[in-house]
Amino acid sequence: MNPDVDALMALQAEDDVVEEIMAQLDAIAPRLEALDQVRAGALKALTQLKGAIESDERKRVELSMRLTEHKERHDKNVAQLDVVKRMREATAAVAQVEMGRKLLLELEGSHRDVVNRVNEGRRVVVEKEAQLAKLDEDQAAARAAIQGEKETLGGTLAGARRNREAKAASVTASLRAKYDRIRQRRRSQSVFALEAGACGSCDTAIPVHRRQAMTASGSVEVCEACGVLIFARE
Numbered sequence: 278m279n280p281d282v283d284a285l286m287a288l289q290a291e292d293d294v295v296e297e298i299m300a301q302l303d304a305i306a307p308r309l310e311a312l313d314q315v316r317a318g319a320l321k322a323l324t325q326l327k328g329a330i331e332s333d334e335r336k337r338v339e340l341s342m343r344l345t346e347h348k349e350r351h352d353k354n355v356a357q358l359d360v361v362k363r364m365r366e367a368t369a370a371v372a373q374v375e376m377g378r379k380l381l382l383e384l385e386g387s388h389r390d391v392v393n394r395v396n397e398g399r400r401v402v403v404e405k406e407a408q409l410a411k412l413d414e415d416q417a418a419a420r421a422a423i424q425g426e427k428e429t430l431g432g433t434l435a436g437a438r439r440n441r442e443a444k445a446a447s448v449t450a451s452l453r454a455k456y457d458r459i460r461q462r463r464r465s466q467s468v469f470a471l472e473a474g475a476c477g478s479c480d481t482a483i484p485v486h487r488r489q490a491m492t493a494s495g496s497v498e499v500c501e502a503c504g505v506l507i508f509a510r511e
């Protein structure tokens with residue numbers, strides 16, 4: 278067999294190793310993104326809750342002011358009842374006091390509701406903040422583990438690349454350039470033996486005379502159909 282073919286197959290084997298490690302490194306980014314997404318989701322829920330509480334708190338203050346104002350006016354109206362002498366005025370004053378009482382009850386109810394909401398919201402915020410702290414703690418461990426994996430893979434990759442360069446040095450420069458171009462495009466196996474007279478990758482038949490010439494010379498050629506490198510086994 279052409280020594281170039283042996284050297285090329287050895288280089289290809291090292292490139293398989295390099296690409297496998299790179300695929301493992303590529304798989305790390307989505308794992309980190311998934312952690313980021315979970316944390317962002319928890320933080321968003323907490324921020325939304327805090328926003329809702331702030332808005333409720335503003336409502337509470339406003340209701341509280343209205344309640345105070347209304348109470349004062351109502352007390353005044355009630356006191357007024359005692360001094361009203363004439364019947365028609367008295368009827369109007371009683372009706373006004375009744376309406377005022379109704380409004381007072383409504384305002385008190387709304388105020389109570391909003392106070393309850395604010396208190397409940399604050400309780401949930403404390404809970405969610407504790408959950409977020411716990412999440413950060415758990416994620417710190419996961420992130421450290423991923424970082425460790427990344428560093429280990431980085432070291433392995435550097436070693437695999439050195440092996441690859443060592444093997445590449447044994448391949449004729451022109452063939453190596455051709456192979457590198459094809460490999461970069463395919464990012465997978467790029468050298469195939471002919472199988473039953475056809476390209477081992479795309480199965481396109483190679484004419485007999487060309488096949489015979491390839492066997493005789495041991496040359497490595499490009500498959501015209503799919504662009505991989507092909508050679509004939511002896």
Ligand SMILES: [Zn+2]
Nearest residue numbers: 476479500503
């Ligand atoms: Zn082919």
